[in-house]
Amino acid sequence: MKEWEKQLNNFVNTLEELEKFINITDDEREAILTLNTKWGTTPYFASLMDADDPNCPIRRQVIPSLGENKNVYGLDNYLVWKENRDTEESRPDCIARQYKDRVAFTVIDVCGIYCRHCFRKELVVDQDLSLRFDVDEGIKWIKEHDEVRDVLVTGGDPFLLSDEKIAYIISELRKIEHVEMIRFGTRTPIVMPQRITEDLMNVLKGYHRVPIWINTQCNHPKEITEETAKAVYKLMECGINVGNQAVLLKGINDDIDTFKRLHQKLLSIRIKPYYVFYCEPAPGIDHFRTPVEKGAELIRDALRGHTTGLAQPMYVVATNIGKIPLMPNYYFVDKDDENYTLMNHRGERTQLPNIKE
Ligand SMILES: *Cc1c(COP(=O)(O)O)cnc(C)c1O
Ligand code: SF4
Secondary structure, eight states: HHHHHHHTTBBBSHHHHTTTOOOOOOHHHHHHHHHOOOBBOOOHHTTTSSSSSOOHHHHHHHOGGGGGGGSOOOOTTTHHHHTTTTTOOOOTTTTTESSSSSEEEEOOOSBBBBTTTTTOOOOOSOOSSSSOOHHHHHHHHHHHHHTTOOOEESSOOOGGGGGHHHHHHHHHHHHHOOOEEEEEEOOHHHHHHHGOHHHHHHHHHHSSSOEEEEEEOOOOOGGHHHHHHHHHHHHHHTTTTTEEEEHHHHHHTOOHHHHHHHHHHHHHTTTTTEEEEOOOTTTTOOOGOOOTHHHHHHHHIITTTBOOOOOGGGEEEETTTEEEEOOOOEEEEEESSSSEEEOOOSEEEEEEOOOOO
């Protein structure tokens, strides 16, 4: 058995297993025993948890919380609304669509961590929503839609599929002439870096007209280890760029210092910050949500001008009508007939001539 298969076989999803890693609090125990929810992660990721700090950023992403019982702002049937599953266009369950030229193609509903903040919680974690994920049905639909040039393969976590299944998806998509790029969304580089094996590299590598891109999800600098750094390097050896899609999480990464260190550390292991997402209004995750402005303020106060330009993600709110970027508009101070007045991260001002159309 390969190391990654052992990681999945020894999944930490019982109190007994969890106790080997941390001192479980009464609240955590109660949440685990009373919430009817799927939870757990790999022993590798569990070993990064702080044994004695219930506020450990990894622990909070892994272990159910009683906060999940409270739901003031979350929307019922969130995913059906968010992924436009109720529209007149007929699509297989595995295809979610918000844009003309690209779709999200869900191929699996299992993960290497059942993130407590997951926006697909109803499907992946709580399993109140059941959908059919038929890869061949999805491929057939994509074949019939020649306006789709970018396919985002997602889940769950598509890298929990076998090498053969991943190879099959890639080769079928590459046969479609109008498909110009394939993207995988996978948390494995963070929660199970052992997944990036020589065999998987053989599936991914090699020049082809249709490139593969990967986005992972890392929310806190503590999630980044030497193993992750090496896994990312191996993916790059396969000609794949790795980006990050972080989720803004209250008490985990919503302070200036953590937010800056996260983005700097990602670059130090060759991951390009792509998006920071506002924590979506899925049900039962109110306790992770910040005010909407928070992400834009953090980019202003922690990143833009304060550190390397490459470390800048775009802050977006993912909605049913697509992702909407939010920028703090403080950079723009004023405009008159002659000049624009702009401001930088230190509050200094400068002017630019107002050139009319
Ligand atoms: C996020 C998403 C995409 C990809 O959006 P990009 O901004 O291109 O990364 C495509 N389709 C759906 C349904 C999505 O949710
Ligand atoms: S890995 Fe992704 S799909 Fe799976 S639980 Fe976490 S956020 Fe949700």
